[in-house]
Amino acid sequence: MRHVRRLCLVLGDQLSLDLASLxxxxxxQDTVLLAEVMEEASHVPHHxxxxxxIFSAMRHFAEALRQRGFAVQYVTLDDPDNSGSLPGELLRWQALLKPDELHLTECGDWRLEQSLKDSGLPIQxxxxxxxxxxxxxxxxxxxxKQQLRMEFFYREMRRTHSVLLNGDGxxxxxxxxxxxxxxxxxxxxTAAPYPKGFSTDVITREVLTLVAxxxxxxxxxxxxxxxxxxxGDAQALWEYFLDFGLPAFGDYQDAMASDEPYLFHARISAALNIGLLDVRTLCSDVESAYWAGRIPINAAEGFIRQLLGWREYVRGVYWLKMPGYADGNVFANSRPLPEFYWTARTRMNCMRQAIGQSLKHAYAHHIQRLxxxxxxxxxxxxxxxxxxxxxxxxxxxxxxxxxLPNxxxxVMHADGGYLGSKPYCASGQYIKRMSDYCRGCAYKVSESTTEDACxxxxxxxxxxxxxxxLLRGNQRMGMIYKNLERMPAAKQQALWQRGQALLAKLDAGESL
Incomplete structure (x- = not known):
């Protein structure tokens, strides 16, 4: 067996050829290790x-590394020697190959990074x-800063990286x-672009069989x-969005429509988050499209804000506040998640649409989620x-x-407003305004207290x-509480009783 200088573990969300540890x-002299492990695939019941x-992209990435001359040790999920965890695999291969050094890029999960640090291995x-x-x-x-604001962070990022700025800054x-x-x-x-999909090759078909x-x-x-x-395929999906989705993305990024899971959204976030696309290239491409007159400013700025602003901001909050951040529960909520989140069996059409497409495609856009x-x-x-x-x-x-931060x-405002300045709560009127979901619903969005009310x-x-x-002192909630105070006591009581009845149904395990 050849002498190994470096052993580099690459995780399933680090499939970038310019990864720092590579x-x-x-x-x-060096070896790259990739491993499919049950612990990462099942610590929650991943779609x-x-x-x-992730498994298919990992296998394709391993082939790309081999084509560049790298020695790759690839552990499949059904390998009989698979230890079942990433620390276990790193320990196993460290003992087998006896490398001089172990290298790893920061994880995207505090739990995993901590378990690797707790392994006792001298990781660089x-x-x-x-x-x-x-x-x-x-x-x-x-x-x-006692309270963070994404908008101020975003502006600083724009200045630091000179994105969508005039010559005077x-x-x-x-x-x-x-x-x-x-x-x-x-x-x-209004017709959305036909979604671009990709056929499965031999590697992906093997993974589909394994996963099934x-x-x-x-x-x-x-x-x-x-x-x-x-x-290559991720780049093709990105270029398709640049041509057919991005021009209208700004206008309709918050819109929702029945049986339209994607509308003008890019559908590239998964590819970006596992390393198949580069965020700097995406921002540069969007900026170039704006300067070339291909897209309006609200589309360019809106998309870049999601990448350069919000995406970077939530990652910063995560690593700044973990592990305690995960325990946030300012409203002291304890109600279990209703079963219909896993089945989409609900009479609420908006929930049936959003959950149904999530189960079908593992996808929903940000307004459906929020x-x-x-x-x-x-x-x-x-x-x-x-x-x-x-x-x-x-x-x-x-x-x-x-x-987690999102x-x-x-969504839950469970951190007491550290990440966002107000709870993102709304009645059915918001959903009616931004979608056609209410037309196909068993409930009436125009009603509030009747049995068939939304x-x-x-x-x-x-x-x-x-x-x-907790919320009366929030400046952005002030108008809502003024409206509540103007509401007749009888109506307030009727709304409270209807709310109580709905929550009682959830507590009894019933669907709504």
Missing amino acids: AGLEPE PQKITL WHADGRFFCSRAQFARWADG SPVGGAWNFDEENRKALPKG ERFSTHYGALDTFDYPVTH MVTGNFALLAGIAPSQICDWYLAIYMDAFDWVE TLGM PFNALYWHFVMRHGD
Whole structure:
């Protein structure tokens, strides 16, 4: 057996050829290790398509490394010697190969990084350069601030990286944020681009067979898998979005429509989060498209804000506040997640649409997550840990660093407002305004207290009433509480009773 200088463990969400820990590797002396392990695939019941994506992309990445001359040790899930965990595999291969050095890029999951650090192995850690802002840089920005605001962080990132700026440093278009122009409902008859999918090759078909056998109890369909699993296919999906989705993305990024899971969204977040795409290239491509006159400013700025602003911001909060952040529960919620989150068997059409497409495609866009499934969990008082585990399990692009702050902080406001300035709660009227879901619903969005009234309406006011002590002092909630105070006492009582009845149904294990 040849002498190994470096052994580099590459994780399933680190499939980038310019990964920091791969830099400086010499094919003649060094070895790359990739391992499919049950612990990572099942610590929550991940959607079968998510497992398929990661395992197939890992296998394709291993082939790409081999074609570049690298020695690769690849451990499949059904390898009889597989220890079942990444620390176990690193220990096993360290004993087999006896490398001089062990190298690893920072993890995207505090739990995993801690378990690797607890292994006792002398790992040389590398900062993850696939982000604009390092953990240390974010900590410096946050130092001394009692409350963080993404908007201020985003502006600093724009300045630091010279993105969408005029020559004098002012923002292109005269404003830093065009969010108010990005809230249009989809006009009737507007056709979204046909979604671009990818056929499965031999490697992916082998993985699909494995996943079907080993993860048959996990919720979610397998037969609709059509995601890119290589750098080339991910790039093709990105270029398709640039041509056909991005021009209208700004206008309709918050819109929802029945049986339209993607609309004008890119569907590239999973590929980006596992390393098949590079965030700097994406931002540069969007900026170039704007300067070339191919897209309007609200589309360019809106998309870049999601990448350079929100994505970097939530990662910074995650690594700044973990592990304690995961325990946040400012509203003291304890209600279990309703079963219909796993089955989509509910009479609420908006929830049936959002959950149904999530089970079918392992995908929902940000407003479906925030203002439908997330809004319901917030209003119903679901335990933050349970809804966080659901989002982590069900969505293709969900990794702990991005899922936890988004769900616990933005969706559930369980961190008390550290990440976002107000709870993102709304009645059924918001869903009616931004979608056509209410037309196909068994409930009436125009009613609040009757038996056939939209559950979101009474649950919204019930939430506002029961958490008044915590929320009345929030400036952004002031108008809501003034409206509540103007409401006749009889109506307040009727809304409270309807909310109580709905929550009692959930407590009894009934669907709504």
